[in-house]
Amino acid sequence: MKQGFKPDVIGNEGWFYSEKVKDHFFNPRNIFKSKAEAKKYKADGIGTIGSPICGDVMKLWIKVDKKTDRIKECKFQTFGCASAIASTSMLTVMATEKGGMKLDKALKLTPKDIMERLGGLPERKVHCSVLGDKALREAINDYFRKTRQFERISGEGTKIIDKALKITNKDIEEAVLEGAKTFEEIQKMTKIGIQDKNCIPETKRLIKYYREKHFGKN
Ligand code: FES
Numbered sequence: 001m002k003q004g005f006k007p008d009v010i011g012n013e014g015w016f017y018s019e020k021v022k023d024h025f026f027n028p029r030n031i032f033k034s035k036a037e038a039k040k041y042k043a044d045g046i047g048t049i050g051s052p053i054c055g056d057v058m059k060l061w062i063k064v065d066k067k068t069d070r071i072k073e074c075k076f077q078t079f080g081c082a083s084a085i086a087s088t089s090m091l092t093v094m095a096t097e098k099g100g101m102k103l104d105k106a107l108k109l110t111p112k113d114i115m116e117r118l119g120g121l122p123e124r125k126v127h128c129s130v131l132g133d134k135a136l137r138e139a140i141n142d143y144f145r146k147t148r149q150f151e152r153i154s155g156e157g158t159k160i161i162d163k164a165l166k167i168t169n170k171d172i173e174e175a176v177l178e179g180a181k182t183f184e185e186i187q188k189m190t191k192i193g194i195q196d197k198n199c200i201p202e203t204k205r206l207i208k209y210y211r212e213k214h215f216g217k218n
Pocket of ligand 1: 054
């Protein structure tokens with residue numbers, strides 16, 4: 001085993017990739033190899049997400065078995081890096097294996113679940129794995145919209161935390177995914193709390209929450 005790689009951790013501190021990550025990068029499952037292939041695909045739902053951190057884009061298509069409410073097929077294309085390709089490839093496998101995942105369960109899939117199956121990702125690359133699960137949620141919501149199941153559409157709300165600079169919980173989440181671990185680090189990146197000091201306790205609570213959500217630790 002290479003020094004620095006710990007398969008039992010979610011986002012490891014090193015730069016080493018697990019054998020599974022390498023396998024899914026070199027042989028991605030369910031990826032469209034051409035624009036033409038994607039164009040003629042008849043999807044029930046499509047989700048597109050861009051990363052505010054690196055600017056990369058992920059597009060994901062699903063087919064749904066309407067009787068069982070399970071994902072029958074899940075395909076993707078991305079401009080993202082090796083980590084984005086490997087983690088989304090694994091995500092498509094998880095969504096479609098064993099007869100397909102129920103939509104309600106698929107909406108709750110997290111980057112942590114994907115990384116567990118991959119044997120971890122370097123901590124600085126965790127934000128790449130978020131693209132796939134966000135795009136999957138968009139695709140499922142798109143399917144709900146198209147089939148007029150509006151009451152099932154889900155999404156995490158955006159809340160303004162720093163009232164002076166209009167910094168939201170999503171900005172804090174992105175900063176954590178970028179690698180910030182402490183309030184001081186987030187303040188350096190976003191200037192949060194410099195004018196609106198009242199937001200400091202809530203920001204600290206959110207840093208803890210997002211560290212736990214994406215890395216399984218504080
Ligand atoms: S997806 Fe942009 S760096 Fe990985």
